[in-house]
Amino acid sequence: MILPIVAYGTPVLKKEGKNITKDYPNLDQFIADMWETMYKANGVGLAAPQVGVAIRLFVVDASPFAEDEELSDEEREQLIGFKKVFINPELEESGEEWVFNEGCLSIPEVREDIYRQEEIHITYFDENFKEHKEIFTGLPARVIQHEYDHIEGILFTDKLSPLKKRLIKGKLNNIAKGNIQVDYKMRFPLASKKR
DSSP: OOOOEEOTTOGGGGSOOBOOOTTOTTHHHHHHHHHHHHHHTTOSEEEGGGGTOOBSEEEEEOGGGGGOTTSOHHHHHHHTTOEEEEEEEEEEEEEEEEEEEEEETTEEEEEEEEEEEEEEEEEEEOTTOOEEEEEEEHHHHHHHHHHHHHHTTOOGGGGSOHHHHHHHHHHHHHHHHTOSOOSSOEEOTTOSSOO
């Protein structure tokens, strides 16, 4: 089932998610719905808070980035088939910061250059509650960091300078009010109608 993605300004996007257990109600169906919702919206990652649920869970499929012709063969290889479920993750960042132009399904039509560290060390459970400890670099690390921020109640726009935030304030207000055209289902905090 395709779930509505909650828009900028919805309080759940600023909440820190709670850890869950393998007994979480209808977990398999919820994860399946998240995949379906993310693909319908042409996203590469989706966190539970983005569909209105404040838990520490997100899904990532970075394989669409593999089509970028500017990537090296090694980078492309790293992205092909990169599809994972992250439950109750704990993350540490390391390495140099690098910039990349990011967007977000909850903040449509806003893209900004965001600095993130190049390497992450992450411990998480997969959809079968098997524990993993892994290191990621490059674009997979960036996508994971973006989604991890969501379960911490952080949006990529929170990382912008005060000047940049002022420059996009009007766009953000329009998103919260639903004054935007998207081709996926959304729920807007300040609009009376649902899309």
